[in-house]
Amino acid sequence: MATKKEQIIVLGSGCAGLAAAIYASRGNLNPLVIEGNRRGGQLITTEEIENFPGFPDGIGGYELVERMRSQAEKFGARFSNDHILSMACAAGEISLRGSSAVNYATEALIIATGTDSKCLEIPGEVEYGGGKGVSVCATCDGPFFRGKEVAVIGGGDTALGEALFLSRICKKVYLIHRRDSFRGSKIMDHRVRSNAAISILLSAVVEEILGNGAGVTGIRLRNVGTEERKILPCSGVFIAAGHAPNSSFAAGILPLDSNGYFVASDEDPAAATFPGIFLAGDCADPAYQQAVIAAGTGARAAIAAERWLSGKS
Numbered sequence: 001m002a003t004k005k006e007q008i009i010v011l012g013s014g015c016a017g018l019a020a021a022i023y024a025s026r027g028n029l030n031p032l033v034i035e036g037n038r039r040g041g042q043l044i045t046t047e048e049i050e051n052f053p054g055f056p057d058g059i060g061g062y063e064l065v066e067r068m069r070s071q072a073e074k075f076g077a078r079f080s081n082d083h084i085l086s087m088a089c090a091a092g093e094i095s096l097r098g099s100s101a102v103n104y105a106t107e108a109l110i111i112a113t114g115t116d117s118k119c120l121e122i123p124g125e126v127e128y129g130g131g132k133g134v135s136v137c138a139t140c141d142g143p144f145f146r147g148k149e150v151a152v153i154g155g156g157d158t159a160l161g162e163a164l165f166l167s168r169i170c171k172k173v174y175l176i177h178r179r180d181s182f183r184g185s186k187i188m189d190h191r192v193r194s195n196a197a198i199s200i201l202l203s204a205v206v207e208e209i210l211g212n213g214a215g216v217t218g219i220r221l222r223n224v225g226t227e228e229r230k231i232l233p234c235s236g237v238f239i240a241a242g243h244a245p246n247s248s249f250a251a252g253i254l255p256l257d258s259n260g261y262f263v264a265s266d267e268d269p270a271a272a273t274f275p276g277i278f279l280a281g282d283c284a285d286p287a288y289q290q291a292v293i294a295a296g297t298g299a300r301a302a303i304a305a306e307r308w309l310s311g312k313s
């Protein structure tokens, strides 16, 4: 199929990709945004964001993303509902192959592909996924467990936020973490500890998700100190075990760290090592992973791309 060459393509439609699209479209670069499998990125499933500057009363993740998208559209960004499977780089051209069988070519590329939820890789996790009780999104699936007992696994901000959200819907929320303290923020830590509907189980590893074939009935836990095992009955299991970057399409083409995060060039934190490729958001940020930082690095990547393109002509 013939390929139309773009001036700039943005990969990803989360906070970073949309901020890049706003800046690139305002800079008259006529960007094409390839949205990926999950339009809107991680924020789309975040119930409320309290720390994005400018929203003192908080804002829903879905609303924030939709506002950013319409802002980018207003300045002329175009959107393609495709998911990139592989890429190739040659002098003067970057080419991409999408799952829709479309090939793309571009002078400049901003990679803002974000991260996806990690699995626990324990028995029962796959078997009871897909609506049978195991979920990675409380906002999406929490209402199915109204009045029931559920478990949230993890000790970061996502786990604490999911537990708080579920505590308003479910009869009881067990928050289970493998260490003796959470790694999430102090304010979230305080909120879960003072919430009567949340029962905290620390130093506990989930070994198996149990069920009756049709749905989850409980989990088997092991205390890492005493090695004691017990079964905790529950109807839902929400896994919040962190995230892995979406970078496999670029493996072997661009440098990745040992966890798969994109590595920037030594000279410019906005740029990848291949000329004309720029990085933004969580896919290149193992350390911070905040919406405001993703948006900021999206803007930075678009400015860097604009400078690089104008330096070429």
Ligand code: NAP
Binding pocket: 049, 050, 051, 119, 120, 153, 154, 155, 156, 157, 158, 159, 161, 177, 178, 179, 183, 240, 241, 242, 243, 287, 288, 289, 290
């Ligand atoms: P995270 O901070 O990486 O936490 C992941 C948690 O899952 C850790 O507690 C980890 O345990 C646990 N875990 C990982 N693998 C596990 C396994 N196999 N079994 C059991 N537990 C496992 O990830 P996150 O909570 O998704 O947060 C990612 C980033 O986004 C963070 O920087 C966070 O601050 C940010 N975030 C911010 C907000 C907000 O500002 N409102 C909301 C959500 C997330 P260990 O502690 O033992 O490693």
